[in-house]
Amino acid sequence: xQLLEQSPQFLSIQEGENLTVYCNSSSVFSSLQWYRQEPGxxxxxxxxxxxxxxxxxxxxxxFQFGDARKDSSLHxxxxxxxxxxxxxxxxxxxxxxxxxxxxTVTVRA
Amino acid sequence: NAGVTxxxxxxxxxxxxxxxxxxxxxMNHNYMYWYRQxxxxxxxxxxxxxxxxxxxxxxxxxxxxVSRSTTEDFPLRLELAAPSxxxxxxxxxxxxxxxxxxxxxxxxxxxxxxL
Numbered sequence: 001x002q003l004l005e006q007s008p009q010f011l012s013i014q015e016g017e018n019l020t021v022y023c024n025s026s027s028v029f030s031s032l033q034w035y036r037q038e039p040g041x042x043x044x045x046x047x048x049x050x051x052x053x054x055x056x057x058x059x060x061x062x063f064q065f066g067d068a069r070k071d072s073s074l075h076x077x078x079x080x081x082x083x084x085x086x087x088x089x090x091x092x093x094x095x096x097x098x099x100x101x102x103x104t105v106t107v108r109a
Numbered sequence: 110n111a112g113v114t115x116x117x118x119x120x121x122x123x124x125x126x127x128x129x130x131x132x133x134x135x136m137n138h139n140y141m142y143w144y145r146q147x148x149x150x151x152x153x154x155x156x157x158x159x160x161x162x163x164x165x166x167x168x169x170x171x172x173x174x175v176s177r178s179t180t181e182d183f184p185l186r187l188e189l190a191a192p193s194x195x196x197x198x199x200x201x202x203x204x205x206x207x208x209x210x211x212x213x214x215x216x217x218x219x220x221x222x223x224l
Contacts, residue, residue, distance in 0.1 A: 004151075009149070033212075035213075040217065040218070041215075041217055041218070042113075042199050042201070042215025042216055042217055042218055043152075043199075043213075043215050044215070045212045045213065048212075088151065088152070090213075096154055096157070096167060096168075097142075097154070097213065098154070098168075099144075099151040099152040099153075100151055101149055101150055101151040102151055
């Protein structure tokens with residue numbers, strides 16, 4: 001099992017502030033995915049990063065895949081209450097996707 | 110399309126009881142998965158299936174069984190429930206190999222408590 005470590009575990013910020021969530025591993029991944037999960041629901045895919053050094057932007061969310069393909073980050077600019085949720089990174093083989101423990105983000109209005 | 114549907118949403122079991130968590134998908138996906146989610150622990154893979162009639166163990170299969178008789182259905186059986194199986198269970202599916210085709214689709218989860 002490939003271990004994915006996410007930090008921080010919890011993050012609480014004021015609306016309008018920026019935040020960054022990190023996902024690290026000692027293993028090399030062919031690609032990494034980020035999911036967001038809201039209370040009482042299943043995770044929903046935000047993005048897949050494939051190439052080392054890749055940067056993808058999704059409106060106010062910026063995802064980066066490390067050059068060595070062992071780490072990734074998620075940056076949210078000008079966070080809004082609607083960004084509140086559990087952010088999970090995931091990676092692994094084609095059949096067995098491993099998840100990090102997640103970062104719980106709370107954006108206060 | 111309903112996507113991935115799980116039943117029941119909530120269940121309380123006594124130690125030693127058995128039950129089946131149902132999962133069905135209407136997207137004609139070949140790949141299906143069962144995960145459990147515990148606070149602060151992320152999602153752990155229990156079992157997965159790459160097609161009807163084919164199943165394999167994930168990270169934490171002990172105490173569980175699965176079957177895949179059709180493409181649509183992937184039930185998870187708990188035999189002799191134990192307090193350690195208290196968790197939220199998620200069923201998921203994907204069209205093909207998830208890291209190649211891009212996405213796991215999750216159900217809404219089944220919250221199980223064993224007392």
